[in-house]
Amino acid sequence: MQATQTDSPRRQSKWFARSYNSLWETIIIIWSVLILTVITNIVSLWLLSSISNILTRSPLAWVIQHSLLILPIGVCLLLLTLIVYQVATLLAGYLDKELERSYLRWS
Numbered sequence: 001m002q003a004t005q006t007d008s009p010r011r012q013s014k015w016f017a018r019s020y021n022s023l024w025e026t027i028i029i030i031w032s033v034l035i036l037t038v039i040t041n042i043v044s045l046w047l048l049s050s051i052s053n054i055l056t057r058s059p060l061a062w063v064i065q066h067s068l069l070i071l072p073i074g075v076c077l078l079l080l081t082l083i084v085y086q087v088a089t090l091l092a093g094y095l096d097k098e099l100e101r102s103y104l105r106w107s
Contacts, residue, residue: 017091024088027081 045058063070 020088024084
């Protein structure tokens with residue numbers, strides 16, 4: 001009976017760590033897609049337009065004009081990414097210690 005009571009917090013912590021790791025992997029994919037999309041769009045805009053059109057009638061011009069709106073959103077997303085990374089790293093270390101303890105206990 002006591003074995004099930006002590007296993008329950010460990011199961012919950014492993015589930016929590018796995019969910020955070022999957023969240024971290026999802027955020028990495030989102031940032032990768034976002035960066036690749038921006039680079040591709042800038043290169044295609046540069047190849048297909050003259051410099052005067054890039055600075056006046058493009059999404060890049062809109063971003064430059066509304067930088068006070070975009071900057072706080074970008075900073076919040078970056079902070080969210082850093083927080084998730086730190087928690088995922090701490091949980092990975094915790095899971096490694098738990099794995100080592102269970103290995104030493106059973107060997």
